[in-house]
Amino acid sequence: MLTTTQRDIIKATVPILETGGEALTTHFYRIMLDGYPEVRPLFNQANQANGAQPRALANAVLMYARNIDHLENLGPLASQIVNKHVALQILPEHYPIVGACLLRAIREVLGAETATDHVIDAWAAAYQQLADLLVNAEHDVYQSIAAAPGGWRGARQFKVTRKVAESSEITSFYLQPVDGKPVIAHKAGQYIGIRLNPESGEVRRNYSLSAPANGLGYRISVKRQQGGVASGYLHDRIMVDDTVELFPPSGEFVLIDSARPLVLISGGVGITPTLAMAETALRTGNRDVVFIHYARNASVQGFQTVIDEWRERYPQFAAHVVHSDVTPGDVSAGRLTGRPSLAHLRQWLPASRDIEVYFLGPQPFMAFMKRALHEVGVPDRQSHYEFFGPAQALA
Ligand SMILES: Cc1cc2nc3c(=O)[nH]c(=O)nc-3n(C[C@H](O)[C@H](O)[C@H](O)COP(=O)(O)OP(=O)(O)OC[C@H]3O[C@@H](n4cnc5c(N)ncnc54)[C@H](O)[C@@H]3O)c2cc1C
Ligand code: HEM
Numbered sequence: 001m002l003t004t005t006q007r008d009i010i011k012a013t014v015p016i017l018e019t020g021g022e023a024l025t026t027h028f029y030r031i032m033l034d035g036y037p038e039v040r041p042l043f044n045q046a047n048q049a050n051g052a053q054p055r056a057l058a059n060a061v062l063m064y065a066r067n068i069d070h071l072e073n074l075g076p077l078a079s080q081i082v083n084k085h086v087a088l089q090i091l092p093e094h095y096p097i098v099g100a101c102l103l104r105a106i107r108e109v110l111g112a113e114t115a116t117d118h119v120i121d122a123w124a125a126a127y128q129q130l131a132d133l134l135v136n137a138e139h140d141v142y143q144s145i146a147a148a149p150g151g152w153r154g155a156r157q158f159k160v161t162r163k164v165a166e167s168s169e170i171t172s173f174y175l176q177p178v179d180g181k182p183v184i185a186h187k188a189g190q191y192i193g194i195r196l197n198p199e200s201g202e203v204r205r206n207y208s209l210s211a212p213a214n215g216l217g218y219r220i221s222v223k224r225q226q227g228g229v230a231s232g233y234l235h236d237r238i239m240v241d242d243t244v245e246l247f248p249p250s251g252e253f254v255l256i257d258s259a260r261p262l263v264l265i266s267g268g269v270g271i272t273p274t275l276a277m278a279e280t281a282l283r284t285g286n287r288d289v290v291f292i293h294y295a296r297n298a299s300v301q302g303f304q305t306v307i308d309e310w311r312e313r314y315p316q317f318a319a320h321v322v323h324s325d326v327t328p329g330d331v332s333a334g335r336l337t338g339r340p341s342l343a344h345l346r347q348w349l350p351a352s353r354d355i356e357v358y359f360l361g362p363q364p365f366m367a368f369m370k371r372a373l374h375e376v377g378v379p380d381r382q383s384h385y386e387f388f389g390p391a392q393a394l395a
Contacts, residue, residue, distance in 0.1 A: 002068070002125050009122035010068045017065055020109065021058035022051070028105035029054055036097050041202035042088055046228075047390055056390035064130055071133070079252060080391060082137045086145075087193040087250040088204050089154060090138065095131040102127060145248045150182035150215060155195055155245035161217065163240050166302030169223050170269055171235055172210065176217035178243060185213035186249035188280040189273045189358070189386075192218060193247030198233040205230040206388075209249060210272040212280045218246070221302065223269035253358070253386035255280060260382070261288040261350045265369060267340070267361025268295060270388065275303060277358060282314045290348055291319040294340055294361065297330045298323065320348050340368055345376045353377040358384045363392055370394045 002010070017024070029048055033040050047053040060077060067073040106123055107115045146153040162174035177183055186192075191208045207220035225231045238244060255262075255277050262281050264274035271293055281287050291310075295301035301323070310317045322336045322344070338344075349355065357378055359369045366385055373383045385394075 002122070002129060005118075006122040006125050007068050009119055010065050010126050013119070013123075014062070014065050016110065016114070017058070017062040021062050022054055024105055024109045025054040025058040025061065026051070027109050028057070028102050031104055031108075032097065032101040035101065039094060039097060042090065042094075042204060044203075044205065044389075052390040052392060055392070059391070059393075064126070068126065076252070078133065078137065082134060082141060083250045083252055084206075085134065085138055086141045087191060087206050087247055089193060089247050092135045092139075095135060099124070099127045099131060141250070145184060145250075148184050150184040152184070152248055155247060157243050158217070158246050160238060160240050160242050160244070163238075166221060167300050169300045170221055170302040171224070172219055172221040173234065173238070173244075174217060174219050175244065175246065182215050183217060184248055185215060186218070187251075187254040188212055188276040189254040190249040190251040191273070192220065192249050194220075194230070195245040195247070196230055196233055196238075198229060198237070200229060203230050203233075204247075208251075208273040208276070208388075210275045212276050212283065218249075221269070221272050221275075251386070253360075253384060255358075256356060256384075258356050259285075259287060261290065261352075261355045263290045263292070263349060263355050263357040265292045265357065265359040265361075266294070267365040268300075270360035270362070270365075271295075271303060273360060273386070274358060275306070278310065278317070282310060282317060286316050288316045288350065289314070289318070290350065291317065292344065292348060293319070293321045294365070295321070295323055296325040297327060298335070299330060318348070320344070340365060340372070342372050342375060345372055349376060349378070353379070354382075356382050356384070360386055360388070363387075363394075367394045 033043065033048070043053065060081060063074060063077055103120055103124055107120060142153055145151045157178040158175040159178050160173050161176050164172045166172055186209050189208070191206045193204055193206055195202060195204050207222060209218050210221040211219040222231050222234050224235045253273060262277070264278055266274045274291070278289055278291055281289050291307065298304070301321070304321065307319045307321065311319055320336065322338055324337065324339050326337050353376065355378060357373055359366065370383065370385065374380060
């Protein structure tokens, strides 16, 4: 429990965090990733190099300091962190490492004059309070996943039973547990954690589950990233009958139980969770589903066949696939072309904006979509999104 004086010190640090939070967390990661090689594989180095993870942590620390008197105001931030931690198997023993490195970073970035003993003591107590909150919440999630039918704790071995090229860039992997036992039913929209061991060393990544739950296994659909460690390894080295390690499904970007028309909007490989959502909704009811997908062209776009099948089979399903960079001779010829626009939303969204919208894609696409959905009258609380990486601002 923080004393009143400690809380006042934390609140007094807010202006420093507002301007220097990112410098602080960037320094923190440098200290931790250099000094503690055992936690390095947990972190995606690309998110360090492009600053996304230091930014996400700086934002979380700032929100925490601002709300130190009212932690309940942190809202979805804490559960978003918990979900990400659970999917990457962050454990209680990791927290003291983060705590020690954070305090050292505060001392080194702020200097002895600002980071007095009182300031350091206040931040040590504040960190411990936040760490306890996260560790307890993560413990509860680990327990409940392990106790659920088909659930497990830690890494479980899965065999690749099928590997299907969905496009020139996207490949699906069908995964079944080596132990032959059932798997926990994920909610449509959730993602798993995967642990891979390329020659360059262990990496962990998240992949959305691109098909509805079937109790037997999972499907992930992975885009090859130029120079990407995990996606390159999966595409080039992981074959049928090979095994990979999975951490259980996690995530809160999931279909909310509702009778409202469902609108799913994706850009590129952001299509993966929306496939699971669409199929789940189509199979389980007659809720209207509008599926809007943007891709560069037909060669990189996946899943056209299944979209066509759903169109045939489900009268309540409408799909609009748009290509942005059609090259001469591309089989996209004859399809819709263009970029995401307000005109598309006005034309394709149900007339009543009392709908649930889920969207996912590259950051500029997401920033546009958030603004555009608001502008065409979708209530903000009914438009949901997630990031294929650390949370970012969509301003
Ligand atoms: C919740 C969630 C769900 C996801 N679902 C999916 C999904 O369904 N399908 C999917 O394909 N992806 C998904 N992702 C993204 C996925 O987790 C990986 O981030 C993605 O596959 C890239 O990983 P990688 O190891 O191949 O690339 P990385 O090695 O992480 O590299 C990514 C890019 O950064 C560059 N890079 C790497 N290191 C550096 C460096 N040090 N300096 C400069 N540049 C660098 C690489 O060249 C590459 O272009 C999801 C992510 C999250 C968080
Ligand atoms: C109070 C302590 C902590 C806070 C406030 C915190 C905060 C965060 C935040 C904000 C994110 C980004 C979530 C998202 O938007 O996706 C994140 C992700 C992550 N955290 Fe933590 N975290 C803490 C402790 C830890 C610990 C102890 C570890 C393990 C050493 C850890 C490892 C990770 C990893 C691996 C990710 C994903 C990074 C990536 O994608 O590159 N965190 N954390």
